[in-house]
Amino acid sequence: MADLPIRFGIIGCAEIARKVSGAIQFTPDATLSTVDGRNVEKAANFAKANGFPPEAKIYGSYESLLDDQDVDAVYLPLPTSLHLKWAVLTAYPNGEARGLERCRTVERTSSGQKPVSDKLVVVNSCFTFCADPDFVKNDIRVKPDLEALGALGDAGWYGIRSILWMANYELPKAVTAIRNPVLNEAGVLLECGASQLWDNGKTATFHCSFLSNLTMNLTSIGTLGTLHLTDFIIPYQEHEASYTTSTKPGFNELVTGWVQLPSEHCHCGSTSVSVHGESLLSLNNTCNGLAAPRRMETS
């Protein structure tokens, strides 16, 4: 485990970085140490507008940020097609490993609550939103050279990640696309889905779309319990994260109602430790599990 706080660097001043930098500032175990646009002035304006601490360094090139020994983990809010290059350069600057993550998982349930089931059996995940006609034609997320995977790369990612989270990051043995995905004129996915299969019989399905009403559902069913979220990516309210669990419910004698109804839960964050802060704590743990932050190697 690295010393806390984890010091984050951000490569790029994308819109989504406004949100994530705010979340980093909320959490007590992570600090924002650097921001970087392709020119210093843009980066400085971004830092000022988003309340970065005075000690945060401002760089004018991505490479400069990667050379900073005070950065433990890097957040990449770049278009997907740029991820490979900058992820590799971020993870192995000068051949050393560093933790990185494109975004965060909402880790809402405590360790005692996540495995509500004796054995995980099936997961269904869905993230859709209805983009306007201009988005479907011109947004960077539907351009072959910027987000070649379209809805799959932008929205499907969340569903896939949520499924992997439930599967303790065990990769499926097989993935089968649902027939007839929708593509735009340039051949970029606007809507698609797939089923996933594991060796132990566990199955999952996900659906993602730029063409349907905003919906973000996650249902995970085991032999003894069910976990259900309807806002698993962006919580309805910034400081609240709600979910429903159901453990071994059944029916009454005439099968006219349930006994042992599902329970609703809500985690409410304080002003200093928000839901997103909790998410980033989880991200820190994930980073520590996947790749040792550089600080560990140099300390």
Place this chain on the structure above:
Amino acid sequence: MADLPIRFGIIGCAEIARKVSGAIQFTPDATLSTVDGRNVEKAANFAKANGFPPEAKIYGSYESLLDDQDVDAVYLPLPTSLHLKWAVLTAYPNGEARGLERCRTVERTSSGQKPVSDKLVVVNSCFTFCADPDFVKNDIRVKPDLEALGALGDAGWYGIRSILWMANYELPKAVTAIRNPVLNEAGVLLECGASQLWDNGKTATFHCSFLSNLTMNLTSIGTLGTLHLTDFIIPYQEHEASYTTSTKPGFNELVTGWVQLPSEHCHCGSTSVSVHGESLLSLNNTCNGLAAPRRMETS
């Protein structure tokens, strides 16, 4: 439209008939006119135990019930493998058509609420329950000669029907099974799922199982709205039917929360008109739409 009330006859004294006969008695537009076991004594005991009206006729053979001109619609709580024979004999006694239905659809939303979307895009439906080891080996629902389709015939039916309901009963163009269903030693399905595809790009998935925690979710997403139910077959409480709708929600500026949150709705039935009564009203409408009750033809 037939004259009301619709007079129901029940073929068989199965456990589920206790529930459905109670529901028939709840609704003002349907009456229970006949019950039939394979012997008169069993039928009489069933009628008495379940509060049938004194004028309800009791028969000792299925054929006798089908000959009764005062029966408008027949409920068949028989094992699935017996459905074909008795459904045909019920629908066409002496060559005449009669309305029939194995069970009912929960029609919770008013006509103004069902099409929450401009165009239906995707539906996901799931019905699972975790049967005990004895059920998985010995229940009639896992016997090849009584329920050859196992979980698909018993539990999957509800998911498929809910999807068809959302699709206004338009049949899909293609149905593709999710890989690796689970079967018992006799080759009967214990768990399976499938995706469905329509000509206009609409897709649906369903999952059914005897091996997972009790869960019954239905999510239907259109371009402008989402309908979500978590107890779409058996409501949590007998006299309440709840569902959530979401119409054109979006995110706040920093994408840290939603604007236009989903709305929860609850239909509460009185003692005389229960949720199941509402369901049966819907069933009556369905009967009238699918096959003219015999009374219409003879009146």
